[in-house]
Amino acid sequence: MRRILEPGQIEAFAEGAIPRLRLPDRTRLFASRAQRLRQLGAPGAPGQAIGDYLRLMAAVAEAQQLALRTFDAPLPTATQLARSHTHGMPLIHAGGWPRERAWRDLPAQMCAAVAAAPDVPPSAREACERLRTLAPQQLEAQADALLAARADAVEVAAAPFLMAALQTYWVALASRLTPEQVAQLDVPGLCPMCGTLPVASIVRADERSQGYRYLHCALCATEWHLVRITCSQCQGTANIAYHSIEGAAEAVRAESCDECHTYRKILYQEKDPNVEPVADDLASLALDLLMSEAGYHRGSGNPLLWQAPEERRADSVSST
Ligand SMILES: [Zn+2]
Ligand SMILES: [Zn+2]
CATH class of the missing domain: 3.90.1670.10 (FdhE-like domain)
Incomplete structure (x- = not known):
């Protein structure tokens, strides 16, 4: 089984401190x-x-x-x-x-x-x-x-x-499988369970995963660990920034990367225990608009909102 881990992660996993996967x-x-x-x-x-x-x-x-x-x-x-x-x-x-x-x-x-x-x-x-x-x-x-x-x-x-x-x-x-059955992938940005891109990431606040960040699969809802302040698209760590809309919920921000000009949203459970990756991503379209105007591309879409390739997300919603 392949394991591609950062040096710091190896020790943490060895101690069993960070659950690598959270299954739905x-x-x-x-x-x-x-x-x-x-x-x-x-x-x-x-x-x-x-x-x-x-x-x-x-x-x-x-x-x-x-x-x-x-x-x-x-x-x-x-x-x-x-x-x-x-x-x-x-x-x-x-x-x-x-x-x-x-x-x-x-x-x-x-x-x-x-x-x-x-x-x-x-x-x-x-x-x-x-x-x-x-x-x-x-x-x-x-x-x-x-x-x-x-x-x-x-x-x-x-x-x-x-x-x-x-x-x-x-x-x-x-939901019927176990973390031990799931192999570690060479591609940290893909769901190790089903190979789909994540819809967003979430910093968990429960006892088991306190303060750890997980990517949430848009298809199978498996969550896999990714160290914080790391681009979920290219794994770059040098030019990460966080964006939010003034006056909007503090629990949802966009994490952008100036190496690949991509962003994904990141949710903070400690700020709101009810955040849910698919729902909160869908409900924060204004943040997508802000990021698009700032010149960033979304890493991948929301599974509950599809659009024709040339359409903009906000347009497609307002017309329904
Ligand atoms: Zn998956
Ligand atoms: Zn990047």
Whole structure:
């Protein structure tokens, strides 16, 4: 098994001081996300301007939580585990993992939640209708495009609902595995569980991980440790800066790197114990606008908000 660690990290890991991975808790991951989305979209809250969208996504997250009560997928075999360790590859690699056919029921479950939610924009309803009528082959092709983040091949309006289905599938798997089964990757910026880019990072405040920073996977919600004041895109440490919007929540900042001109948001649980990477990232679009105006690129998108390649994030939200 490969281990590429900074000198200081080696000692820390040897002592078991820093949990390298935090795997998702299937009993509450999506319920917590739903709760946070509703909180952030409430009147007077930071996401008020896109409150309708946050509430719609909360309904979807609740459907994800409900689906996980009964849904399960076959876990990696001993051969697949061994291969991942031998090659230092993500264990359940999003790009090539064979999806069990049963996953195709999940988009319909997400869309049923959309149909039942109040005040859903017609465009979202129509996108769900189209998603429900896709032939299995088309559905698989859309899923492949989403997992590979091929924005040009993705149907933007339906993407959040399909992504929610895929998240449910990958969390069903990741939550049944153990940190010891997951190999260390050569690429610190990718999820060691599924190979997906992180949506944001979070400095944890619980006893187990007090003060440690983790990257949060946009797909399987696994969190992996990355030392603080390090670019999550290029791992540079020389030109890192932190940005926030005056008067906005202190728990959300943008961490920028002047070597690769990229940024990702970083959340501080000690400032707000309820921060949730997907929800807080989605609800802080104003910070994205600020960073874009300052000339920085987002490291990777939010899984619940897709846009045509030429569109700007804020525009796409205001038009829904
Ligand atoms: Zn992952
Ligand atoms: Zn960088």
